[in-house]
Amino acid sequence: MDLQQKSGVIAMRIRWDLEHVYLYLVCFVALILIIIGAVNLTQTAIAYVTPGYDYYGPYGPGELERDLEIWEERFGAEFVAGEKERYETLLEENQRRRLIRDLVSGLAFVGVAAPVYLYHWRKIGRLESKNIKSNAGDEAG
Amino acid sequence: MAKAWSIKNLYYYLVCLVTLFMFVGGAISSVNSAMEIILPDEPNVPIFYTYYPDYRAEFERPVFDPPSLEELEARRAEQENMEAYYRGYSTRRLLNSMAFMIIAAPFYIYHWKRIGLAAEERGDSDEN
Numbered sequence: 001m002d003l004q005q006k007s008g009v010i011a012m013r014i015r016w017d018l019e020h021v022y023l024y025l026v027c028f029v030a031l032i033l034i035i036i037g038a039v040n041l042t043q044t045a046i047a048y049v050t051p052g053y054d055y056y057g058p059y060g061p062g063e064l065e066r067d068l069e070i071w072e073e074r075f076g077a078e079f080v081a082g083e084k085e086r087y088e089t090l091l092e093e094n095q096r097r098r099l100i101r102d103l104v105s106g107l108a109f110v111g112v113a114a115p116v117y118l119y120h121w122r123k124i125g126r127l128e129s130k131n132i133k134s135n136a137g138d139e140a141g
Numbered sequence: 142m143a144k145a146w147s148i149k150n151l152y153y154y155l156v157c158l159v160t161l162f163m164f165v166g167g168a169i170s171s172v173n174s175a176m177e178i179i180l181p182d183e184p185n186v187p188i189f190y191t192y193y194p195d196y197r198a199e200f201e202r203p204v205f206d207p208p209s210l211e212e213l214e215a216r217r218a219e220q221e222n223m224e225a226y227y228r229g230y231s232t233r234r235l236l237n238s239m240a241f242m243i244i245a246a247p248f249y250i251y252h253w254k255r256i257g258l259a260a261e262e263r264g265d266s267d268e269n
Contacts, residue, residue, distance in 0.1 A: 018146055022154040029162055033169075058187040070194060070205045079210075083188050090185035097183075101176045108172035112165055 023124045030117035037109025044102040057091065059084060153256045160249035167241030174235035181228050184221035191216035 058068070072080045191213045194203035207213060 018150050018154055022158060025158055026161065029158075030165075033165065058189045067189065067194060067203075070203065071189060074205065074207065075210065087185060087187050090183050094182045094185060097180045100180055101173070104176045105169075105173050108169045112168045112172075116161070116165060 019127065020124070023120050023127070026120045027117055027124065030113045030120065033109055033113035034117060037106045037111075037113065040102065040106030040109060044099055044106055047102070048099055051095065057087060059087070150256065150259055153252045153259065156252040157249055157256065160245040160252070163245035164242050164249060167238045167245065170238035171235055171242065174231050174238055177228070177231035178235065181231070184224040186217050186220045186224070188213050188217055191220065 068080060192207040194205040196203045
């Protein structure tokens with residue numbers, strides 16, 4: 001067994017101490033949070049390029065057209081058209097705001113979890129290389 | 142850092158793990174709540190939702206006797222004000238999320254230090 005193989009065996013053996021378990025658990029959860037953030041960002045990008053139709057508004061397909069007809073008869077077609085424009089303008093602005101909020105939310109997941117992940121992952125790396133060196137030293141001694 | 146499996150070390154690490162992610166969750170939630178405050182939805186109530194025609198039978202022409210436009214506008218303004226009022230909960234959600242961070246942080250710091258002290262007591266390495 002050469003030194004590299006020995007080091008691997010030693011590293012595998014010592015990895016189950018409490019500190020390693022803790023560091024790997026933190027990395028695991030932080031990585032899941034990063035993945036959730038990445039999925040959120042992707043979904044926001046998809047929502048941006050495929051704007052959805054509001055099915056629940058007064059002009060949605062589920063609404064009764066005769067309702068709008070009687071409004072038109074009473075207040076005029078211009079009034080109904082103006083209302084439709086107001087509603088759709090606000091709807092579009094709200095959708096834009098929602099996209100920005102979703103974008104920031106995805107970035108928050110990644111931005112908060114990534115430093116936690118990187119910090120603990122580097123700590124694992126330092127710890128393992130130090131352990132490998134010290135164990136290799138013991139073996140040689 | 143303490144490496145040995147003992148109930149005390151396990152307890153310290155578990156507290157650190159939970160409080161760390163309480164802090165992380167609080168931070169993410171705070172950003173989301175802050176965005177709801179900074180960039181809220183505009184209330185958008187269609188005027189058709191301020192008065193409903195009365196349908197007595199399915200195919201019958203509905204009874205449509207709405208109040209004046211001024212009255213309908215007043216009703217819409219009232220509904221939109223109500224929506225704006227409920228948005229005020231964003232502030233409460235922000236404070237709730239910050240509470241998570243503020244309360245979890247000292248517990249994390251205290252227990253993280255205890256891990257170091259426990260390692261010193263046992264003579265474990267504390268260089269990492």
